[in-house]
Amino acid sequence: MATIKDVAKLAQVSTATVSRVLNGNGYVHSETKQRVAVAIKELNYRPNDVARNLFKGRSKTIALFVPDIMNPYFPELARAVEDVAQKEEYTFILCNTDDDLEKERKYLEALTQKSLDGLVIVSSTMISEYIKEFNIPVVALDRILYEGVPSVTVNNFEGAQEAVKYLKEIGCKKIAHLAGPQDVRNAEQRRGGYMSEVEQESWFQSSLVERGGYGIEEAMASTTRLLKAHPDIDGLFAANDLMAVGAIKACETLGINIPDQLSIVGFDGIMLGKTTSPSLTTMAQPIYDIGTAAVEMLIQQIRDPDLLIDMKEFQVKLVERGSTIRKEEVT
CATH class of the missing domain: 3.40.50.2300 (Response regulator)
Structure with missing residues (x-):
């Protein structure tokens, strides 16, 4: 396989000149360009894209x-x-x-x-x-x-607000929240949206918010704690779909029927939500x-x-x- 050195030798130019022709960088006399083009064709030279891009300072x-x-x-x-x-x-x-x-x-x-x-x-x-x-x-x-x-x-904050408003509209009287990690900004925005909709409600207590780790296992444990402390919860907004799935799994273990006894809304719109039993209502991101x-x-x-x-x-x-x-x- 021909190399850039072979092209340079046949065209009687430097490898730097061949590189300039290939990359269109700097001035090269038209006659020299022609000699390089002829050498490339004669040798059936195929420029190495990686080398070409590195010459430009890029790797694509x-x-x-x-x-x-x-x-x-x-x-x-x-x-x-x-x-x-x-x-x-x-x-x-x-x-x-x-x-x-x-x-x-x-x-x-x-x-x-x-x-x-x-x-x-x-x-x-x-x-x-x-x-x-x-x-x-x-x-x-x-x-x-x-x-x-x-x-x-x-729009994390507004999306969370909409989720809680929806739970109220369908008749939920006591709505809890599975919050994401405290150091994750979108989790805090979603918690803020939940709080804006519930903190003035007569039934609201700070213990209706439980932290999760944006994962299934922690959400199962958090949901269990919530439902044991507040067995009258009838609505739950989870900060992401994985936690909502964990909540559904926890309810299965506790013998709580979804959605008859507890309605659950997630956030993200991942494909997994379509396959859970029951399938998951969610605030879907595009x-x-x-x-x-x-x-x-x-x-x-x-x-x-x-x-x-x-x-x-x-x-x-x-x-x-x-x-x-x-x-x-x-x-």
């Missing part, structure tokens, strides 16, 4: 950092990022960080050594100093990192559109570092399924 590679690949929300998000990256001829790398700052930093160090072009990140731990240190385009996804970093989010927007914003930044990109917020939508029921329907 982007990464997506997510905190928990076991949460179905993130693989659905990753699919959108990968699809757009592939369409734009970028290589896509998925990194599971466990929201561990040191792990995030190690990934960044390794990837930037390989000329990483940009990063889409879901993180509650990454700080501005580290992002600035690595000096690459970044888009925050699902959560806002800090001012100056473009982000793609949803997950694919969110991932698409994030990587499109990132590629815009890569192509034009001076481009000012701020924030894009999507709206969630109530999807009614079997985990909720209007009280007049209960016989």
Whole structure:
């Protein structure tokens, strides 16, 4: 297989000149260009895309950092990022960080050594100093990192309000909340939306809010505590769909019928919610559109570092399924 050195030798030029011709960088005399073109054709030379991009200071590679690949929300998000990256001829790398700052930093160090072009990140731990240190385009996804970093989010506060209003509308008289981790901004926004709808209610008590870890196991334990402390709870809003699934599982163990005795609403709209028994009512995010927007914003930044990109917020939508029921329907 011919190399760039073979082309340079046949065309009687330097390898740097061949690189300039291939990449369109710098001035090359038209006659010299012609000699290089003839040599490339004669040798059937195929430029190495990696080498070509590294010559430009780019690798055509982007990464997506997510905190928990076991949460179905993130693989659905990753699919959108990968699809757009592939369409734009970028290589896509998925990194599971466990929201561990040191792990995030190690990934960044390794990837930037390989000329990483940009990063889409879901993180509650990454700080501005580290992002600035690595000096690459970044888009925050699902959560806002800090001012100056473009982000793609949803209306978490208002979506949570809508979920609680819906539970009230269908007749729920005492509504509890499974809250996400305290250090995760979107979890706090969803808790805030819940609180805005219930804190003035005569039945509200702070013990109606239980923390979960955005996962099934912790949510099962939290739901059990809630229902044992407040057996008259008839509505539950969970800060994500996985916790809502955990709540359904806890109710199965406790012998509580969903939705006749307890209506449950989640948040995210992951595919898993369609397969639970009963299927899960949720505040659905446009997950694919969110991932698409994030990587499109990132590629815009890569192509034009001076481009000012701020924030894009999507709206969630109530999807009614079997985990909720209007009280007049209960016989």
